[in-house]
Amino acid sequence: MSKLSTVEDKNAKGQLIFAATCDLAGKVRGKAFLKSDLERRLKRGMGWVPTNVLINCFDGIGDTPFGALGDLLLIPDQAAAVNADFGTYSEHFMLGDIVTLDGEPWDFCTRAILKSALARLERISGVRLISAFEHEFQLKRDMGLIGEGFGRSGFEMQRPLCETLMQQIHAAGLSPDSIMKEYGPEQYEVVIAPEEGVRAADAAVILKELTRSTARFHGEDATFTPIRDPASVGNGVHIHMSFLNADNTPATYDADRPYGMSALTGSFAAGVLKYLDAIIAITAPSVISYLRLTPHRWSAAFNNLGFRDREASLRICPVTAKEPTDIARQYNIEYRAADAAACPHLALAAVVHAGCQGIEEGLPAPQPTEEDISLLSVADLSKRGFVRLPETLDGALNRFIENDVVRGWFPDTFASVYKAHKESEIAHVADMDTAARCQLYESVY
Ligand code: GLU
Ligand code: MG
Numbered sequence: 525m526s527k528l529s530t531v532e533d534k535n536a537k538g539q540l541i542f543a544a545t546c547d548l549a550g551k552v553r554g555k556a557f558l559k560s561d562l563e564r565r566l567k568r569g570m571g572w573v574p575t576n577v578l579i580n581c582f583d584g585i586g587d588t589p590f591g592a593l594g595d596l597l598l599i600p601d602q603a604a605a606v607n608a609d610f611g612t613y614s615e616h617f618m619l620g621d622i623v624t625l626d627g628e629p630w631d632f633c634t635r636a637i638l639k640s641a642l643a644r645l646e647r648i649s650g651v652r653l654i655s656a657f658e659h660e661f662q663l664k665r666d667m668g669l670i671g672e673g674f675g676r677s678g679f680e681m682q683r684p685l686c687e688t689l690m691q692q693i694h695a696a697g698l699s700p701d702s703i704m705k706e707y708g709p710e711q712y713e714v715v716i717a718p719e720e721g722v723r724a725a726d727a728a729v730i731l732k733e734l735t736r737s738t739a740r741f742h743g744e745d746a747t748f749t750p751i752r753d754p755a756s757v758g759n760g761v762h763i764h765m766s767f768l769n770a771d772n773t774p775a776t777y778d779a780d781r782p783y784g785m786s787a788l789t790g791s792f793a794a795g796v797l798k799y800l801d802a803i804i805a806i807t808a809p810s811v812i813s814y815l816r817l818t819p820h821r822w823s824a825a826f827n828n829l830g831f832r833d834r835e836a837s838l839r840i841c842p843v844t845a846k847e848p849t850d851i852a853r854q855y856n857i858e859y860r861a862a863d864a865a866a867c868p869h870l871a872l873a874a875v876v877h878a879g880c881q882g883i884e885e886g887l888p889a890p891q892p893t894e895e896d897i898s899l900l901s902v903a904d905l906s907k908r909g910f911v912r913l914p915e916t917l918d919g920a921l922n923r924f925i926e927n928d929v930v931r932g933w934f935p936d937t938f939a940s941v942y943k944a945h946k947e948s949e950i951a952h953v954a955d956m957d958t959a960a961r962c963q964l965y966e967s968v969y
Contacts, residue, residue: 538616542556548945549949565600581965582953595625642722645883654721656717658764659864661713664746665745673708682705701717708759718764722869728761747969749864754958764858777851784855795881798827807866824837824861831894832894861913881929917946
């Protein structure tokens with residue numbers, strides 16, 4: 525039987541699987557193949573092109589060291605397969621790894637970069653990371669909702685969308701937790717349970733793609749753009765992290781240490797804060813990300829660890845459990861200086877490497893803040909070791925490029941390629957005013 529007749533026999537529904545990578549732009553790109561070819565594709569993948577990594581979020585191409593040369597393979601991974609059935613049609617995709625023709629991980633494969641960060645964490649400390657990405661998004665249709673921050677009516681108006689989305693998340697093998705009408709106009713927040721290792725970043729990609737598809741199915745258009753309107757709030761991505769020992773006991777909490785941070789958590793957090801200004805170009809990587817990272821929007825503006833403070837870059841989250849063993853399992857720290865323009869794999873890799881650096885340097889636990897530190901004078905901020913995070917992507921990119929330690933966590937040419945990619949994005953919006961930039965970004969994220 526020919527491949528084509530297989531397609532016709534099944535009336536084409538669900539016959540194509542999209543092999544995907546989440547790239548440096550945080551975009552999900554790839555190619556589709558016939559389901560009947562799955563076995564072969566799982567081994568040999570799809571042809572992929574090095575210069576694709578320079579394609580920015582607006583489809584411009586940064587200065588490429590690869591030119592028209594070279595070949596790679598995008599190998600779909602069945603462990604990251606999604607089959608979203610919307611009744612009249614279905615969508616099927618698999619995240620995958622980019623490898624060289626020899627089968628080696630490619631330097632710019634974002635999953636490989638995260639795997640290497642997680643391997644470093646396990647090597648130096650014996651722990652594994654579990655994490656959960658919390659996402660905020662907005663529907664582009666103006667529903668004319670006023671007074672519906674966390675509102676029931678605002679939720680009910682989109683109940684069908686929210687219910688389909690939670691079903692699809694469940695069907696994708698993830699654990700939906702909660703969904704709500706967030707504070708901002710047409711803003712919603714969806715939360716899933718933590719996952720281990722690379723799967724947590726895969727889950728973040730899958731969640732965003734399912735949200736977009738579900739919104740389309742319901743005649744809506746969802747955007748995860750970092751900020752739509754600087755006069756309002758942004759859409760954050762908050763990464764909750766905790767650690768497991770080799771025997772699966774929790775390693776994040778220690779009742780006998782200040783604020784319950786284990787020594788490991790303290791050093792990890794200190795590393796994240798120490799290198800935050802140099803990794804933020806990766807976790808908040810768009811030009812408009814820096815409109816969100818300003819005080820009094822419940823995002824993050826300084827390199828501080830907050831105790832239950834939603835304006836801190838890192839936050840010690842509240843625990844509701846009462847039993848010590850349950851507290852230890854629930855205890856987690858949250859990285860808040862990320863947004864959905866970032867590839868979740870790259871963002872998590874950068875945070876994990878910074879944490880590892882803190883562990884390797886034996887940094888002491890940071891002193892958590894419980895106040896509005898944006899009210900401190902510059903002198904007081906610096907006396908306490910706080911810096912204002914970069915206020916532009918350009919500035920953030922320079923901090924990354926200039927930091928030998930941070931550059932060294934990534935493959936040799938990663939920083940220069942990332943810079944070229946981001947410079948082309950910056951150039952694309954250079955002549956636009958803020959409103960035009962926000963409008964363009966919301967159309968691509
Ligand atoms: N919208 C805020 C942000 O940009 C977060 C609000 C919240 O704490 O949920 O990160
Ligand atoms: Mg929120």
